[in-house]
Each structure stands twice: as C-alpha cells, then as structure tokens.
Amino acid sequence: MSEEPGLRERKKRRTHAAISDAAISLFLQHGFDQVSVAQVAEAAEVSRRTLFAYFPAKEDLVVHRMADHQSEGARVVLARPPGTSPLAALRANFLTGLDRRDPITGLSDHPHIHALFAMILSTPALVARMERFKSAAEHTLAEALRQTSATPELTARLAAAQLVAVQWTLALDNIQRLAGGQSADDRHPGAVSDAEHAYTLLRTGLGDLT
Structure with a gap:
C-alpha cells in the first residue's frame, strides 16, 4: 500500500529540516569550508544522493x-x-x-x-x-x-x-x-x-x- 500524499509531504519536510539543521550546526561549529557534504549526510543520517535531492549544491544548505x-x-x-x-x-x-x-x-x-x-x-x-x-x-x-x-x-x-x-x-x-x-x-x-x-x-x- 502506498503512502498518503500528506504523509509523504510531512516526511519530506522532516527530512529537509533534519538535513538543514545538521548542516547549519556543523558549519557554525567547524566552518563552511571545513565540513564536507558527506559529513552533513552522515550527521543527518541520509545518503549523499538523498541530500543532493533536497539541496542541489552545498551552498544551498545555508542560503x-x-x-x-x-x-x-x-x-x-x-x-x-x-x-x-x-x-x-x-x-x-x-x-x-x-x-x-x-x-x-x-x-x-x-x-x-x-x-x-x-x-x-x-x-x-x-x-x-x-x-x-x-x-x-x-x-x-x-x-x-x-x-x-x-x-x-x-x-x-x-x-x-x-x-x-x-x-x-x-x-x-x-x-x-x-x-x-x-x-x-x-x-x-x-x-x-x-x-x-x-x-x-x-x-x-x-x-x-x-
């Protein structure tokens, strides 16, 4: 059985927020240039592919x-x-x-x-x-x-x-x-x-x- 559209959207928003929060926290702690996309993905517990599906570029994680x-x-x-x-x-x-x-x-x-x-x-x-x-x-x-x-x-x-x-x-x-x-x-x-x-x-x- 497929997920309801509303549930899928809520999951997407939660994933988007989790990636963003993890990225900003790491960037502010260590510096933007010192943190890799792989480290952000690991902290957010998602794959690099998933991260780039939400944020096409590293800079987008901030802007x-x-x-x-x-x-x-x-x-x-x-x-x-x-x-x-x-x-x-x-x-x-x-x-x-x-x-x-x-x-x-x-x-x-x-x-x-x-x-x-x-x-x-x-x-x-x-x-x-x-x-x-x-x-x-x-x-x-x-x-x-x-x-x-x-x-x-x-x-x-x-x-x-x-x-x-x-x-x-x-x-x-x-x-x-x-x-x-x-x-x-x-x-x-x-x-x-x-x-x-x-x-x-x-x-x-x-x-x-x-």
Whole structure:
C-alpha cells in the first residue's frame, strides 16, 4: 500500500529540516569550508544522493534559510492594496520587518542569526551564492512590476535592481551595527531613519545627487 500524499509531504519536510539543521550546526561549529557534504549526510543520517535531492549544491544548505525572501518583493508588489504604489508597498513591508525584527532586515539579536550572517559574509562561496539569490529576487520583482503596473521591461529591471540593492545595503548596515555590540532595540530608530532616507531617495529618483 502506498503512502498518503500528506504523509509523504510531512516526511519530506522532516527530512529537509533534519538535513538543514545538521548542516547549519556543523558549519557554525567547524566552518563552511571545513565540513564536507558527506559529513552533513552522515550527521543527518541520509545518503549523499538523498541530500543532493533536497539541496542541489552545498551552498544551498545555508542560503535556503532565506528562500522565502527571494520572491518576497514580488509577492508584496502583487498583493499590494489598490491605489498603493509598488514603492510604497515595499517601503511599508521593510519597515514592518524592522518592527518585528525580521532577520532578513539584519535587525535580529538572536546569536544564531548573527553567527549565520557572519559565516555567509566571510565565505566566498556563500557570498557568490547570495549574489545569485539577489539576481533571482531582482528578476521576480521586475516581473511583478511589469505585470501590475505596466512598467516597461528596462524600467522594471532597473527599478528592481535598485530596490533589491537598497534593501540588502540596509540589512548589511544593521548586521554590522549589531555585530559591533548595538542591540536591535537600540538600533531600531536608526534603522527606521535610514530606511526612510533610502526609500525617499528611490522615490525622488536620486535627484539630490544631480
């Protein structure tokens, strides 16, 4: 008798989580480059073949933790209320992320999050994988802009590139402030002020620089 679809999906999620948890634990303890895929598979009690079925590349074992955010900008634009501009919707979403200390904004005090970002930023292979992550985020956001606001293709691509770059720059700044000893609560007012400034520059087309 075959397994029910719901049971199979639950097993897949558990296996996915077990592999991910084992990988992150080993990477944070020993370093990304010092841990092999075989060691991760052994710790997760799966075969290498099974591991690669869930995570096609070693870097995906880390970056997948941000996978939901890869298309977040596009989802925000597509789901924005009538009469709300894409830029206003993205600004509100980032500010809300700061308020709830969403790790993707860099404003999280959790030691595990600090360690994870530190590992990513100090590992060339992971930095390169994050560039692919950002490129994919730009692509999905550009498509959403084209679909919902009749934005010409080049304009949509240019706008998406700027929006993703601004959000990543703001997040990196927050990560560095917290790594320097500032708490998320102490940093929050400055993070909000910086975000407001960044989105104002986007809204005005960088006119102050001309």
